[in-house]
Amino acid sequence: EDEVSPPTLEASDPYADDPVRHPALRINSQRPFNAEPPPELLTENYITPNPIFFTRNHLPVPSVDPDTYRLHVVGAPGGQSLSLSLDDLYKFPKHEITVTLQCAGNRRSEMSEVKEVKGLEWRTGAISTARWAGARLCDVLAQAGHRVRETEAHVCFEGLDSDPTGTAYGASIPLARAMDPEAEVLLAYEMNGQPLPRDHGFPVRVVVPGVVGARNVKWLARVSVESEESHSHWQRRDYKGFSPSVDWDTVNFDLAPSIQELPVQSAITQPRDGATVESGEVTIKGYAWSGGGRAVIRVDVSVDGGLTWQEAELEGEEQRPRKAWAWRIWQLKARVPAEQKELNIVCKAVDDSYNVQPDTVAPIWNLRGVLSNAWHRVHVRVVP
Amino acid sequence: EDEVSPPTLEASDPYADDPVRHPALRINSQRPFNAEPPPELLTENYITPNPIFFTRNHLPVPSVDPDTYRLHVVGAPGGQSLSLSLDDLYKFPKHEITVTLQCAGNRRSEMSEVKEVKGLEWRTGAISTARWAGARLCDVLAQAGHRVRETEAHVCFEGLDSDPTGTAYGASIPLARAMDPEAEVLLAYEMNGQPLPRDHGFPVRVVVPGVVGARNVKWLARVSVESEESHSHWQRRDYKGFSPSVDWDTVNFDLAPSIQELPVQSAITQPRDGATVESGEVTIKGYAWSGGGRAVIRVDVSVDGGLTWQEAELEGEEQRPRKAWAWRIWQLKARVPAEQKELNIVCKAVDDSYNVQPDTVAPIWNLRGVLSNAWHRVHVRVVP
Numbered sequence A, B: 001e002d003e004v005s006p007p008t009l010e011a012s013d014p015y016a017d018d019p020v021r022h023p024a025l026r027i028n029s030q031r032p033f034n035a036e037p038p039p040e041l042l043t044e045n046y047i048t049p050n051p052i053f054f055t056r057n058h059l060p061v062p063s064v065d066p067d068t069y070r071l072h073v074v075g076a077p078g079g080q081s082l083s084l085s086l087d088d089l090y091k092f093p094k095h096e097i098t099v100t101l102q103c104a105g106n107r108r109s110e111m112s113e114v115k116e117v118k119g120l121e122w123r124t125g126a127i128s129t130a131r132w133a134g135a136r137l138c139d140v141l142a143q144a145g146h147r148v149r150e151t152e153a154h155v156c157f158e159g160l161d162s163d164p165t166g167t168a169y170g171a172s173i174p175l176a177r178a179m180d181p182e183a184e185v186l187l188a189y190e191m192n193g194q195p196l197p198r199d200h201g202f203p204v205r206v207v208v209p210g211v212v213g214a215r216n217v218k219w220l221a222r223v224s225v226e227s228e229e230s231h232s233h234w235q236r237r238d239y240k241g242f243s244p245s246v247d248w249d250t251v252n253f254d255l256a257p258s259i260q261e262l263p264v265q266s267a268i269t270q271p272r273d274g275a276t277v278e279s280g281e282v283t284i285k286g287y288a289w290s291g292g293g294r295a296v297i298r299v300d301v302s303v304d305g306g307l308t309w310q311e312a313e314l315e316g317e318e319q320r321p322r323k324a325w326a327w328r329i330w331q332l333k334a335r336v337p338a339e340q341k342e343l344n345i346v347c348k349a350v351d352d353s354y355n356v357q358p359d360t361v362a363p364i365w366n367l368r369g370v371l372s373n374a375w376h377r378v379h380v381r382v383v384p
């Protein structure tokens, strides 16, 4: 994530052509536009409706003419470079999968409560789920002559979104993932049965299941295979995790790997922190997800701050082994004794590698406020 | 892990033929034999010497004649079943890799401090690393006509070790992993350049990189491909994780997935808990590892119980992407002020999916005491 550009009101405002957005979204930054759905809306549906899908833009939204759009794919030595129109892309086998995308900065606001961090104040809503359809990246790369190599290589993506100097958004993923049909990396042109909305990459974006949002490049212009990761700011100087001991004077971005697969995550979307609930029974609801295709196998919920736990009911689609790309919505109806004055509700998820979320935020604090996946905590008051 | 059988001194003692063991091993159970190296020895070498490699036996050690040994591989429909002598196995391409094996019960003793659990009192030593060589399981399965299927299937293993009723040790892994050349599952006949020691499966064992020890079946007798997981006790009624709220009255083993990939892990091997160290500088040493081929990217160490952290130096072999099968030994030389009376040393590791270890043991406590991967804590006194 880059820093937030200051809003400008000049006539040459590069954000002037940005699309109109849904009024329910909670805006974290207007220019570039960054916004999340309110928690109750987020888990109302297993598939997030397009208008409220969280939006994480690094730059102004480009205006793309679908008729003249071309995707440039640099060919392998001995292969051929491709310049693909949308119609060309439609000719590849169409692949459709349900994938949850999550921003590395999701739940950053909890980290900044520990100590100041640099970044947008995402709450629990920088995560959403859609049904994506498009061509498989492996099919397109194969047509350009690419094969998995003996040595590690990377597939670099460039967007049509660019800053005033002309530098485009860019990111990369390992070639091994890109070429693995089981990894199901898509060049997506449909989101929930519709052409991609402009905020989500119209006409074509990358969807990398199980991998941090930042690699899912929108408004895709160019694909190339390189011996090194993308040299973009967002690959090399951002979207990396550090020890809590590292500050802006000591940070060395070269020493940490770029975030690819994300760790196990969950959050409570209902009730809200600070809400009042009635004694008797309270319905607690949330989401849980893990990176790398790992399925969520259990969500533990506590109403006493983590002393005792109850298992939540997992809803949503049962996930395929090794391809659990989408979240589970979970729910627990917990008994609330009349004498209870307050509840300290906590949730934590377990994935199928039996990885768990850490108990507290401070030990995973990092200067960019990414990878915030400690137990989620919500405090509510009880009225009889 | 099964329960510990009571020792028997009858003439028909099925353990009478067990091999002689290294005296440095700390014995958790004599019959079946279960023992771990002391922590300082464990991290003295990156590769654990065979005589002190942790031993986790479920049953008496079988006596196998290498000349008459045959491995039975059930053929696919239309394929052929194989009965492989050791010489037959040697004819497959020899594959050699460094792999860390860890028992699901490693560090169980910390869990039993929270609340009683059923199982052997492993400390931090139920983990070791060796150089394994053998035939790739995928090559052997292919020769028997097996291919990856559209629907999920499992490769079931049976050992030559059996209980008095003749029931053999058994376990299974998904066929997709078994058939993936990149997963490097071995039918190993060498351990650190030697034939397998009897305690480690002579003449042939399975080595499943990144996967819990229990699936690495020793004294391998039979391999088959089934539509379901192994029906063995150890696959179905053991080696699964549960919520801390589940007890022996409420446990339903059918509801939890069998442990396959293990979560991120680390422990301090030096100094020991309760030791006395001199002020000035203390050398802190340990190991870190993660399942599923995920590499350890960082180990954070604290000497103040987790308030502040320092990064340890990672030693040992740099790991290959997605194939980080072996641990890292780590070390930190920490300054100890003369006025310091004690140190609360803590370590936690981060893997390349940015999964972390949980802060405390109680919230991951489970009735079998498996998957104990909370921060490791060691308390030492300081003398000036």
Ligand SMILES: [Mo]
Binding pocket: A001, A056, A102, A103, A104, A105, A213, A214
């Ligand atoms: Mo992001």
Ligand SMILES: [Mo]
Binding pocket: B001, B056, B102, B103, B104, B105, B213, B214
């Ligand atoms: Mo084990």
